[in-house]
Every structure is written in C-alpha cells, then in structure tokens.
Amino acid sequence: MPTLADVGKAAGVSRGTVSNVFNRPELVRPELRERVEAAARALGFGGPDPKGRLLRDGKFNAIGFMPPGAYAISEVMRSPYGRELVLGVSLACDEAGTTLSLVNGTDNTRFASIRDALVDGFILGHSADIGLIISVQRRRLPFVILESDAGPDINSIKIDGRSGAIAAVRHLTGLGHRHFAILSVRRSPGPPIVHMPGQATRPLLAGFPLDDERLDGFKQGLAEANLSIDDVPIIETIPGEPSAGAVVFDRAPEATAILTMSDWQAITMLDEAVRRGVDVPGHVSVVGFDGTAESARTTPPMTTVAQDVIGKGRLAARMVLDNEAPRQVVLPVELVVRASTAAPRAKTR
C-alpha cells in the first residue's frame, strides 16, 4: 500500500502537500494539486490511511456496545429487547454521527475485546462480572452499565424491576389468580431447569441483579396475597429456548397465570399455547416483561411490564457520549394490560 510519502515522491512534492491535497485541497495550487492527484491515481493510492490519522488525532468516533453476560452480539440481536435496546443506542449514534460498534467477545476473549476495542466509550449490558467493569475502567473510557448498579462512581441505568414484578403479580392476584408459574432466565448454557415446590434448590439468587430483583418482586407480590413463591414452579431457560413453553405447560399444568422475565419468553408461551390449542387468556394468563413493540402485536396482544427500552438505549449512549459526572438512573416501569390476562379458568380439576 502506497503512503503519502510515496505519492509525494512520485509527484515531486512533500508528504505535507499530498496530505493537503486530500484534506484541504483549497490550500494547494490547482496545477500542483492535479499533478499530485495524478500521481496518487497512478500509484493506486486511495487516500490517507485512517490508521495514521487515528494515531495522531486520537478519536475513534465510535461507541462500543458489549452484550450482557457472556452473550454474543447475535444473541442480542435475536431478542426483541436486545434489538430495541440497540435501536435506542443507534438513535443517539445517528444524532451524534457516531459509529456503533457491536463488540464481540466470548467468555475468554472478553477482556481482550475491551482492551482492544476501537471505541471512545462503552455501554455494558447487565452483568454480574465486576471484572468487565474493571477492564473498562482501566482504559479510562466513559461507560455506562445497564441493569446493574455498580455504585455512585459508575454510570448506570436500570429500570425499577421490582415494582414492575410486583405490579404484574398484583394485577393477576387482583383477577383472582392463585396458581402461578414463573418462566425465569437461565444464565448459563444448558437445558431448562425446573424448580418444583418443595424441592431443595431455590433459584432466587441467580447472580444477575436484573433477574434477582424481578424474582424478588414476584415473591413480594405473591406474599401480599398470602402466597409463597416457594409454592410456585420456577422454570429457568436460556433466552430463546424453543422448548420453554412446552416445559412450562408440562410441568406446571395447574398454573392459571404465568409470569415471565421478558416479552420474548412470553411470546414463546403464546406460541406454544397456539400449538397446543390452549386458550390465552381463557385457560392461562401470560404476562410479559419489557413492553417491546412485539408485545403489542402478539395473539392475543400481551399484558406486559413495559419499560422504555428505546429511551434507555438512547440515554445510555448519550451518557457515554456526553461523559458527564457519573449518575445512577432508575427508569420507571408501567404495567400495560392487554388481552393475554383475564380471570382464572373455572376450577374443574
């Protein structure tokens, strides 16, 4: 690859002049400019290499998005929530004219990814891993962490998941439901884990603050109605697990209401209900979480704990871009009641 210097030599001018031809052509006498351009063409020089400029100028003009947990970026793009989050981030990037880098990294390469990412700041998906935070801090880049409060010195944005979870349960108990099942998230690879009442392992501390908090909200909401979460079957599946709905229906047939951790999971339930001819909400009520656009278009339209996902992504990007004093933002949630919830079925068995 030819360089500025090569072109300069060929055209009989200095490096600096060639640079000017490409960056501030008005500074170069037209005749000379043409000579330089000809030389560049002849050498197949395609303009100054951004690497060089970068080293000198020091700005990447990009922000990095690092998926939560150990997820790959394709997994983020698969989930309705993830897509909307990225959309929100991209909105702010559009406004700022910034590139959005979806940074990859498996469990082992994650730290290297952060170390090497060509970005001016980071948005970290929710994560229990303090190591990631430290990695980013090392680089002294502005960053924000999602759904995981990491203390007053660190930018964070989270929703009030507990309140949302409580509202969902209240809505259902208010309708008269007494038999619940919870479709929760498994944060490690593997098949669904089923926690039946009375069994030893309770999954109440999943290690992801996001999950913990919602589960805790469910617990509290149930307690308000004199129900114990210990009597509720909890199924944990990895996001996108296609069998999730089947497992819930098979293992918790007596449940009249199903609480989930995301719209995606709720959609899975709805899909499985269609497959089995189970009537929603006649036979079971289903509640989603997140309030993504998809939740409004399911059959039936879904009752869900809505948050402003797009706004959250956008705010995250703005916080990174603006790089002001760290703050911890807690966003409100709102239960959106649609048609996937109703009074429980008559107790026939």
Add this chain to the structure above:
Amino acid sequence: MPTLADVGKAAGVSRGTVSNVFNRPELVRPELRERVEAAARALGFGGPDPKGRLLRDGKFNAIGFMPPGAYAISEVMRSPYGRELVLGVSLACDEAGTTLSLVNGTDNTRFASIRDALVDGFILGHSADIGLIISVQRRRLPFVILESDAGPDINSIKIDGRSGAIAAVRHLTGLGHRHFAILSVRRSPGPPIVHMPGQATRPLLAGFPLDDERLDGFKQGLAEANLSIDDVPIIETIPGEPSAGAVVFDRAPEATAILTMSDWQAITMLDEAVRRGVDVPGHVSVVGFDGTAESARTTPPMTTVAQDVIGKGRLAARMVLDNEAPRQVVLPVELVVRASTAAPRAKTR
C-alpha cells in the same frame, strides 16, 4: 495519558519490557514484572493504547455495515428486514470474533464515513449510488453490495426479487383477484406519493434496483393475467410511514389485493385493517415481502415472499471476511402462503 515509555521510565526499564509485561508476561522475570505493574498502577496506566498497536499491526478486526440509501442505522434497526439482516451479519461476526461496526453517515458525510471507518471490510446496503462503491474501492477493502448487482468485479448478493414478485401476483390472480393496489417504497423523505391509474407519472423506475425489479415482477405477473400495472394504484411511502395503510385504504378502496415491498409495509396494512375493522383476508388480501420472523406472527399470519434474510446477512459477512474472488450471488425466494390471502370478496359494489 501515560505511555509505555512513561511506565518504563518510572520502573527503570525499557519500553519493550513494559510492553512484554502486558502482552507476554511470561517473558518477564516475575520480580521485574511486579515492579513494572506497580509503576503502571502508580501512574494510572491502563495498558497499551490500542491506537499504537493498531498502527503497527494494521488490522481493525471489524467489519462495517453501511445502511442502504441515505438511511441512518437507527432506520435499519427499526425495520424487521434490517434487524434480521444485521442479525445475520452478527452471526458471522460472532463466529469470526469480529466486531460489527454500524457505520453512520448522512448524505453529506457518507463518503467521509467510508474513508475514515475503522474496519477491514464493508457491507453496503442496496444503493443506487455508484459513488459509495467507488469510495470503498478507493480504500481497497473487501466489500459486498446487497441487492444491487454492480458487475462481475464486485461482490454482490441479491435475491431473485422479480420471481418473488411474480409468484405473489400469480398466487393472487390464481385466487381470482383482479383489483390490485401496490404499496411501494418512497426512497426520498416526504409524505406518501399516490400514483393513480391514468395519471402522468408512473413510478416504475425508482432508481433503486431492488424496487425496480420487484415492481417489474408485479408488472409481469399482472400481464400474465391480462392485467396492466398501469391500472393499478401505486402508493409510495417511506419505510415506517405510519399513515401508509390509511392512504392505501383511502385511495384504493376497490382493491381486493394489496402487494407490498416488505413485511414491514404489510404489517402496516394489517395494523390499519385492525384499526378500521377491515377483515383480512375476507375483505382484502395482503402480501408481504421478505419473510421475516415477524411475518409469521401477525394477525392473521401473513402470506409473504420469503427470503433467507439471516442467511443473506451471514453470507455477506463471510464474503467480506474471506475476501475471495468476487462473485455475484442470487438467492432464491419462496412464496409462503399463510392466512392473509384468500379469494376476493364478493363484488358488492
């Protein structure tokens, strides 16, 4: 920001040793290593700056995705098609451990964006703009252009849009439809444009090969049934235009079948039908284009010209990553018949 040299000075060792401490610690005597690490900590040195490494090594380890036309990345993320495409790309990026840079650029800054993008290759959304191609070629980066054949020297991937369009029309004429409307894409900002039969401006050459080809397929399919596209109202709206459905229903009330250019547009139609209490497919049939996941979950489930969007994105990324001899790939489409199409309503008026 301290540099390797600064740390070296503070620890009484050379630049090279400090570099080794961070990149190949096993090469450095533990005791010395510790001294260097202490110095780094004291100075607040967060590891070698990626800019320097980049200049030396020359690999960005990222591929760039440039939205089609003059769209912003948020617009891509808004459309079902765009999201699935990005998902496909991200799948290949995950496999390759590459970063996916969603490159921004308004009409004016687009060239600069390409010039400066910190990527090893490009995926260009479909575009009529030869200038973009030239910009990328200048940088001598591998790239692929989507839905726009640019000749044998240039990587391209497109679907067989014409066949898809023809299949859609055949399906509908086969059901007995004689009255059509087409919801097409407006590629410039602005309100919907309505082309009624008999009016002067026919929109058959939109300038985007993708649109042209589909429109041409519609034309051909109609001709096969002795219908002329000139008798068909064509409404052009920008993607995501919320009023699109309303305009179509208002301006083409006699249409029994509505052809669209994307699932997104078809979803808009379906939404508007719900709003107006128009029965689909009883009153009108609607056909989508793309076969995104969303199309299977609409109410009613949508008949659509399906392509493998994810596969396309993935292939595009692979072509860029592998950087082999240029090829032009044409992907097949398949009409997926679901419940949004049926025989036309009885001719009551």
Add this chain to the structure above:
DNA sequence: TAAAATTCTTGGAGCGCTCCAAAAAATGGT
C-alpha cells in the same frame, strides 16, 4: 524595480506501539 504582502510548500516533531536482532544477565557444567 524593490520592498512588502500574500500565497504555497516544506519537513521536523510527535502520536504509542510491537517486533526483532543483539546485548546483558543469569544459570549450569566442569
């Protein structure tokens, strides 16, 4: 026509790093 003003062009400095051949230090064998 010379001096002054203006327009162009130049090349040094510096951005921060990694590689590598060679020098220095440590280790082992006799």
Add this chain to the structure above:
DNA sequence: ACCATTTTTTGGAGCGCTCCAAGAATTTTA
C-alpha cells in the same frame, strides 16, 4: 573460576499521518 548456554532485557526501526512554524515562491504595492 571460567566458559557455554539459556533466559531476560534493550532500544532502534518503522507503522502513516497531521500539525505547524518557517522558508520559498509569487503577487501586489509604491
């Protein structure tokens, strides 16, 4: 205690660029 090995550390070279102060060339003015 000395030489041969092996392990560590070093610093030059080079990656490609842009900025900028200063020098060179040209144009204007008197």
